[in-house]
Amino acid sequence: MVAAASNRPQDVARASEPGLDTTIAGSEQTPPPPPPQPPWTVLSEGQKKLYLIIAAFAAAISPFSTSTYYPSVVALAQDFNVSVSKINLTISTYQIFQGIAPTFIAAFADTFGRRPAYLVCFSIYFCANLGLALQSSYAALLVLRCLQSSGSSGTAAIAQAVTYDLATRGERGKYLAYAIMAATVGPALGPIAGGLLTQYLGWRAVFWFLLILGSVICLLIFIAFPETARPIVGDGSVPPQPWNKSLLQMLSKESLRQPANPDSVKVKPRHFNPFTSLILLKDPENFVLCIAGGFLYAGYSSVTSVFASQLQERFQYNEVQVGLCYLPIAFGSLTAGATSARLIDWSFRKEATKQGLSVEKNRQTDITHFDTEKARLFYAFPMVALATALAVGYGWEMQSRAPLAAILVTVFFLSNALTGALVANTALLTDINRKNAAAVGAATNLTRCLLSAGGVAAITPLINQAGIGWASTIVATMWAAAGAAFWLVYVQGFRWRVKRAAKKSERKGQSKRETEGERSKVVADHVA
Numbered sequence: 001m002v003a004a005a006s007n008r009p010q011d012v013a014r015a016s017e018p019g020l021d022t023t024i025a026g027s028e029q030t031p032p033p034p035p036p037q038p039p040w041t042v043l044s045e046g047q048k049k050l051y052l053i054i055a056a057f058a059a060a061i062s063p064f065s066t067s068t069y070y071p072s073v074v075a076l077a078q079d080f081n082v083s084v085s086k087i088n089l090t091i092s093t094y095q096i097f098q099g100i101a102p103t104f105i106a107a108f109a110d111t112f113g114r115r116p117a118y119l120v121c122f123s124i125y126f127c128a129n130l131g132l133a134l135q136s137s138y139a140a141l142l143v144l145r146c147l148q149s150s151g152s153s154g155t156a157a158i159a160q161a162v163t164y165d166l167a168t169r170g171e172r173g174k175y176l177a178y179a180i181m182a183a184t185v186g187p188a189l190g191p192i193a194g195g196l197l198t199q200y201l202g203w204r205a206v207f208w209f210l211l212i213l214g215s216v217i218c219l220l221i222f223i224a225f226p227e228t229a230r231p232i233v234g235d236g237s238v239p240p241q242p243w244n245k246s247l248l249q250m251l252s253k254e255s256l257r258q259p260a261n262p263d264s265v266k267v268k269p270r271h272f273n274p275f276t277s278l279i280l281l282k283d284p285e286n287f288v289l290c291i292a293g294g295f296l297y298a299g300y301s302s303v304t305s306v307f308a309s310q311l312q313e314r315f316q317y318n319e320v321q322v323g324l325c326y327l328p329i330a331f332g333s334l335t336a337g338a339t340s341a342r343l344i345d346w347s348f349r350k351e352a353t354k355q356g357l358s359v360e361k362n363r364q365t366d367i368t369h370f371d372t373e374k375a376r377l378f379y380a381f382p383m384v385a386l387a388t389a390l391a392v393g394y395g396w397e398m399q400s401r402a403p404l405a406a407i408l409v410t411v412f413f414l415s416n417a418l419t420g421a422l423v424a425n426t427a428l429l430t431d432i433n434r435k436n437a438a439a440v441g442a443a444t445n446l447t448r449c450l451l452s453a454g455g456v457a458a459i460t461p462l463i464n465q466a467g468i469g470w471a472s473t474i475v476a477t478m479w480a481a482a483g484a485a486f487w488l489v490y491v492q493g494f495r496w497r498v499k500r501a502a503k504k505s506e507r508k509g510q511s512k513r514e515t516e517g518e519r520s521k522v523v524a525d526h527v528a
Helices: 002-006 010-016 045-080 084-112 114-134 138-166 169-201 204-224 247-251 276-280 284-315 319-324 327-336 340-354 372-377 380-399 404-432 434-466 468-527
Strands: none
Touching (some): 045 138, 045 204, 084 276, 169 284, 169 340, 340 404, 372 468, 380 468, 404 468, 434 468
């Protein structure tokens, strides 16, 4: 794999690709170096980290709301006098809306901005949790859980878009780790909070807690989180619309400053299209990457969803003890930002240097002629391979009733490796879909949630039939298939992107020629 990447003659390879303005075969002329890129953002490093951490907390709401609900299932079934299967239906419908709702929220965020999208999400989420805490019927529970999912699920796509707004490609892996950690830490910490609340205060306390948590994050966004969408504020130096300012911006005279870089705002008419994320999936590279990421996340969700029941069965732990056993999964994901994500950024800089591009801090790297697929996915393969091996080990440790310490160490490293692979996957999708950052986040969320819903529904019957060892081996096989999909993009992704760009350029040229022809005809008719 390394040899294939390092022996590739870049000038010959680029000359063979259609639509690339690079060295012509047989000529010693080389294209002039690209002009230096302006600073990507006027925000300081501390401000970027603060805003991305806020976005990560907001993104954690959806998976946290899912897993916090799990310990309440039995109590809800008893209170509403329905079967556990009916309560589980509220989990399935939550996951379905978790995949569908972000397609609308992402289009809204790309059109009107990140802040309005956040405020809409948390307003819906607040109303849903208030209703859930007060309702007393199964029908209301089912409907309000769908509303709760609709309000919370779009925050993950917005967080991905905020990362695009603030972080250059050379540092995107490090910052995307915050958003990915939210998706993986949420399911790990949720059962702890849900178990404690359900055991000591009852199931209604879960929804009151989520209402308070959502309100705190919404208040934080209202007060301190600025608009970051580049079509609105550019590099952050251009004030947004008066109604779209944070409270701190309204009170600060800095919001009256003149734009430091007016060219950073691309003034283009933007139309609300909730189907943009589905249109993006028509592209083969986007489709393969989204399905691969969906396989990884579905396997992760399957493992974590049955982790509690497997521990209770083998060690006879109560809800609080089981919840504490999720901490290694959370810490594994948290440490991925300091390990796997930094490797991905280092790989990007190394591949850029190899291909003759410079990566400067706070300067965007032009990837028009850059094989970013190789840069992003180089370290994804060992991460997927490690996670695959650990999934097999975890399953057979559980099957053979291995010591708890061995199981917890295994899930720690599994969570770390899988988070790194998801960071690489998400970073590449964001790189190649820069004009639709929120929409591609929604497309990612759609495939992950729908595949995750299927995986969670299938894992328990599979364990009952074949045992946890073989069930985890099947999950590992699914992850190996994701690794094969990454290899396909590693080899073919750049060619697909070049062909797509050439076709787009050809369509624009044809449209321009047709427009000029119509104008010439009008002028000729007028003269005649």
